[in-house]
Amino acid sequence: MKQSLKSIFAAASILAVAACNTPTKTNTDDAAAADSTAVVQLDSTKFQKEIDGKKTNLYVLKNKNGMQAAFTNYGGRLVSLLVPDSAGKPVDVVVGFDSVDGFVNSTEPYFGATIGRYGNRIAKGKFTLDGKQYTLATNNGQNTLHGGKKGFQYVVWDAAQPDPQTLVLTYLSKDGEEGYPGNLNVKVTYSLTDDNELKMDYEATTDKKTLCNLTNHAFFNLNGEGSGPILGHLLQIYADQYTPVDTTLIPLGKHADVKGTPFDFTTPETIGKRIEEDNDQLKAGKGYDHNYVLNGTEGLGMTHAATVKGDKSGIVMDIYTQEPGLQFYSGNFMQSKNVFKGGAKDDFRTALALETQHFPDSPNQPGFPSTVLEPGKTYKTSSVYRFSAK
Template sequence: MKHAVLLGSLFMATTAMLPFASMAAQATRASFGHAADGQNIDIVTLTNSHGMRARVMTYGASLQSLLVPDRNGKLADVVLGYDTLQGYLDRRQYFGATVGRYANRIAHGTFPLDGKAYHLTLNDGPNSLHGGVKGLDMQVWKVVDVKQGAVASVTMQYSSPDGDQGYPGNVTIKATYALSDDNQLKIAYVATTDKPTIVNLSNHTYWNLGGEGSGTVMDHLLMIPGDAITPVDATSIPNGQVVPVAGTPYDFRMAKPIGRDIRDGRSQQLLFGHGYDMNWVISRKEAEARVVARVEDPRSGRVMTLWSSKPGLQFYSGNFLDGTTVGKDHHIYRQGDAFVLEPQLFPDTPNHPDFGSARLAPGETYRNTIIYRFGVDGAMAK
């Protein structure tokens, strides 16, 4: 079997002010346009010595693009999105976005906390999705730190006020994107609160390892080590069960093409989601960061290994890309042209005590560190 290897050594960086440009990491900052209310949107570009380049914008603390080399060293942008800010403003699709306060869904937009019921804004039929009507993906974040050296990084911050979308507590959230010379992109989310609340943050990047606009990802080979899923109802809310994946289309414990079983009409879950759109149980509690998914594109040879400490992984196969989105370089995005992998708590956890807890109290710190390691297939083959 082919094995992915990560490209190695330490990060190179540069700025125009550094005399040894080849010895340091590059992080540059520029304007990306203005929001509807006139606020300036910054975009920070992180680059390593292999030419890998990440662009992160303050609108939604979003990954706007990521250039990754293939087996021949050719770079391609593997992230769906738009060339200009206006596309993100015109249509909410969570491209590359930080999602929360609660990533995924809360049933009927209601949850109990410390004996009180809270009511969120509804934006997904009867439910609240990814933080509600105006979640973190639609907010303008502030750049608080840009670093260059062995690793290039940018830290952005947003302060969500008490009552924002119905959530309690003044919550301060930081998102740090860091690119290192071993072709690793790390996103670290940190949050604190001044009164009890719930927090569940994740990233909603749409990936195509062949390059955005290159067509379907149904031939990408996906491995998810979870041995169960949390099935949902017709509105994508978990029914409280935990069901083994063995013998079902949801069994990705051994890598297989995303599209191999996606048309299995015996699966009610695939019918509900128009494809894969469900939570895999990686564990029943948080643990040290470990591999939660591995994806390989046979055509380009690009491999992405995803690490996280969170117990759940939402996998979405781009089912609602319907050909009406014109993205970067005038590419039309169609069903199955990308996949999304979101390490997080289980959906609707506040309404399912058996799923764990999303509670964050004053003095505590919420963390979700997501690591994407990129390599190529067959790099060790002789």
């Protein structure tokens, strides 16, 4: 693009919140305020709260191009991500709230959150390690989802911002938390690179054999928050197979070919084209809520997992990962019960999630890649969300 991102963002008077306790506000003009997809002001004081005896705050990352990502350490959440569209206009491509209270009170607990100890589902909240059965808190019918009743999305992480482009979050998940064994020391580093990438680096160690499967649950709308359904987004997933599920969304333990099914995104296709087809798997998830088995397509020294393009904005998001799977969720359980930053509600299928991960229920599926972490070893994985515009 001829016009730099820095000048674009400056012209739009975008918020630049320092990672400190100084109250800060953005300013938006009347025309922008009238646009439901306009960049919305964030007030850092609304993110300053005490929860479970620990302080929360707002942290903003900026690269040299002027791209910005806002986080709160409550749940390690991505609050906002400003990306230029094909016309150079800044667009907030992540849905979320304008305060910590918004996240605390949301009926959907996972908006933008860092997920752990185990991303996705574990069947009946049980697994066995070395002959011992562990029982977890169940919070998704009979199953455990995203760590349990108080997963990492509900904790206040210790936060440090060593430079304007990096946020480091740490958390000690104590032995027995939500039923998981071992003291798990977790470090997640979010960084905004000068190549317009949001990079996510995860690390963890334990003093007792345990499970670990970390991810981020950002909800994206590449046309902008409040722009309507994501059904017109063009999606390509670099996977020839996926893992079919039962009616409770637990994998059946096998891989199935996507060819000839509504799950085939090996070539670019709009999300909405086949989502209402008469298909038992779509009925189980009320749409797409399935794990894809990535082919291992190379890119950035990682696996190229997916490419998605906003049909209105021209914004393209490429996802790269070291993980074997990608969960595609098409916002099927969004119920218009929460109000986002710009005043729009979380209406049905107005955001999507593409979560890099190990497969759901891996501890109970011997044919799936292992998620066991042992003492003396380090869990380490990275994923990258790269943005451009066409």
